[in-house]
Amino acid sequence: ILQTFKHKEGVNENAGVESCDQMKTQLSNFLPTSRRIMQFxxxxxxxxxARxxxxxxxxxxxxxxxxxILRSARQLGDFLLVGVHDDQxxxxxxxxxxIMHLHERTLGVLACRYVDEVIIGAPLEVSRDMVCYKFL
Known part of the structure; x- marks a missing residue:
């Protein structure tokens, strides 16, 4: 992941970014293949x-x-399913x-030891499909 910050002339680089217009983020080249995601x-x-x-x-x-919060949620049951909302x-x-892309955020959540499964691009509202999901 590469992030660069564009500063105005004469601005101290240690002073931080003054506005969102000054910040520029380069897209990640991460390709979320099933094998890469399964590694997490x-x-x-x-x-x-199981609860x-x-x-x-x-x-x-x-x-x-x-x-x-994921540790606390995990203590409420036997299996922790985490929904990560899409960028839009x-x-x-x-x-x-x-700030981070959906795939980057998903991998961060998957790397947490308390998480068992992640719904990538989960809807904001819990749906019947999510409640009735069969884990294969």
Whole structure:
């Protein structure tokens, strides 16, 4: 992931970015193949009768607060299913896009030890399909 910041002439580089117009982010070249994504997954399905807990969010700039909420959610059941909202949904809800791409945010969530499965591009509202999802 490459991020560059364009500063105005005479601006101290240590002073930070003054406005969103000054910030420029280059797209990631990460290709989310199934093999690459599976490398981050634990490959486990919930056992019969397991209590599945669902939590969703943007998970942008994954940090210790995200880890803590996922740990707390995991303690509520046996299997933690996490929905990561797509870029467009976040843009519409917040009024601005996430800093990290959907695939980058998904990999950050999958790397968390408390997470068992991720719905990539999860809808903002829980649907019947999500509730009735069969883990294969």
């Amino acid at each position: 997954s634990n490959g486990q399905a919930p056992s019969p009768g 599945v807990v669902y939590i969703d969010g943007a998970f942008d700039l994954f940090h210790a607060g995200h880890v803590e 949904s976040i843009r519409e809800k917040r009024g601005y896009p996430p």
